[in-house]
Amino acid sequence: MEYEPIIGLEVHAQLLTRSKIFCSCATAFGEKPNTLTCPVCTGQPGSLPVMNRKAAEFAIKLGLATSCRIAPYSLFARKNYFYPDLPKGYQISMYEYPLAEDGFIEIVSQGEKKRVKIIRIHMEEDAGKLKHGETPETESFSYVDFNRTGVPLVEIVSGPDIRSPQEAGDYLRKLRSILQYLEISSGNMEEGNFRCDANVSVRPKSQKEFGTRTELKNMNSFRHVEKALEYEIKRQIAILEDGEEVIQETRLWDVNQGVTVSMRGKEEAHDYRYFPDPDLVPLKVEEKWIEEIRESLPELPDDKKERFVEAYGIPEYDAEILTSTKAMANYYEECVRLFPEPKTVSNWMMGDLLRELKRDEREIDQCPVTPKHLTEMLLMVKKGTISGKIAKDVFEEMYRTGEGPGKIVKDKGWTQIVDEAEIEKAIEITMQANPKQVEDYRKGKEKLFGFFVGEVMKQTKGKANPNLVNELLKKKLKG
Ligand SMILES: [Zn+2]
DSSP, X not given: OOEEEEEEEEEEEEOOOSBOSSSSOBOOSSOSTTSSOOTTTTTOTTOOOOOOHHHHHHHHHHHHHTTOEEOSEEOEEEEEOOOTTOTTSEEEEEOSSOSEEEEXXXXXXXXXXXXXXXXXXXXXXXXXXXXXXXXXXXTTOEEEEGGGTTOEEEEEEEOSOBOSHHHHHHHHHHHHHHHHHHTSOOOOTTTTSEEEEEEEEEEETTOOSOOOXXXXXXXXXXXXXXXXXXXXXXXXXXXXXXXXXXXXXXXXXXXXXXXXXXEXXXXXOOOOOOEEOTTSXXXXXXXXXXXXXXXHOOOOHHHHHHHHHHHHOOOHHHHHHHTSSHHHHHHHHHHHHHSOOHHHHHHHIIIIIHHXXXXXXXXXXXXXXXXXHHHHHHHHHHHTSSOHHHHHHHHXXXXXXXXXXXXXXXXXXXXXXXXXXXXXXXXXXXXXXXXXHHHHHHTTOGGGHHHHHHHHHHHTTTOBOHHHHHHHHHHHHHO
């Protein structure tokens, strides 16, 4: 039987406001523990929270960018549970009345366009952070740092529209890209300011109803999300094929073992006893404010992609990748400004540049090759100073050392040979070394021409101008 996975994702993204969501404490990362706290975010009796307007503005931006309807009236509730990193004993979060609903994100997955529904976007505060014995002296202790308590988050809940781990990855990358374009979140999963939980179930392809789902937690990179989903889908299919039933539960991804393990069952699920927070007034968003925010939206990935296709005449596939992050799009546009051959630039970026970055798991803003250097190199190829083949080596060297192409070509002596006498000499050496092949060629075995080109290029260490080699070889071989 063929099975189909049904996946929905819940993403928590930290908003880049300077102060926390309900007090004026700074949101800075990496400060000394418990130095960014006050009576409000540590939940002292008698303290009162006040909503951060900027946080609401950021969340509305995201709602608009994902085509959601912004609620004129939303409400914060208390989500009650005990945990040492939660000083109030409850988390303030929107529950029944979220800020934004009913939008979508368009993704391109394996060449196909697809819309993933956004059910809701709501705001909430982050909890603190537990630190378990990080030094030998504190090995047997756990500490709590409240600096993160009250940092604003948005939770983005997708519809159950995702059909493969790969699609889940595409959705997450697109969502992160939108957050980064809007400059409202850094979207860094490894640093924990972009977190993802997944709901996953499988069903026979012919079946309409969803199967029993499990919730996956503890995945802290895109790769882990994809791997955890792959594992969990296989696990659920194996259970169904054995004629058993999938149990509804929360499971943790174990990075080291590469498996998901049961964390808690349905019976142990928390009852959070939500109720409206009596200390906060409802968040009222007037139409005028929404329009102001809409006006301020920057060019988003989909619009930029469309513009790249039109303005630069590059294929949609190239444009999709080049606009996947704002930094990448900026890099591309800077290159095209310096060297106005959009397709050539795109080819180099999509080929050599992205391959190197991917291998080193680097982002484009960490790329050692600057747009200036890349385009200087392209100009050298265009002028014939270096061959396209040598350019590959120059690029690698630029990537490795961060040096400019001029210096590299000069130091390595990689300038293309355009001196006819020098090329003729190489041809003569080649012909003398291969008399049999010369004879065969002259008898009509023209296929051998490629062999001679290769040998001459070897003689000149790949530096001979290929057009000249072709031209002069033809003459010489004729005899
Ligand atoms: Zn505070």
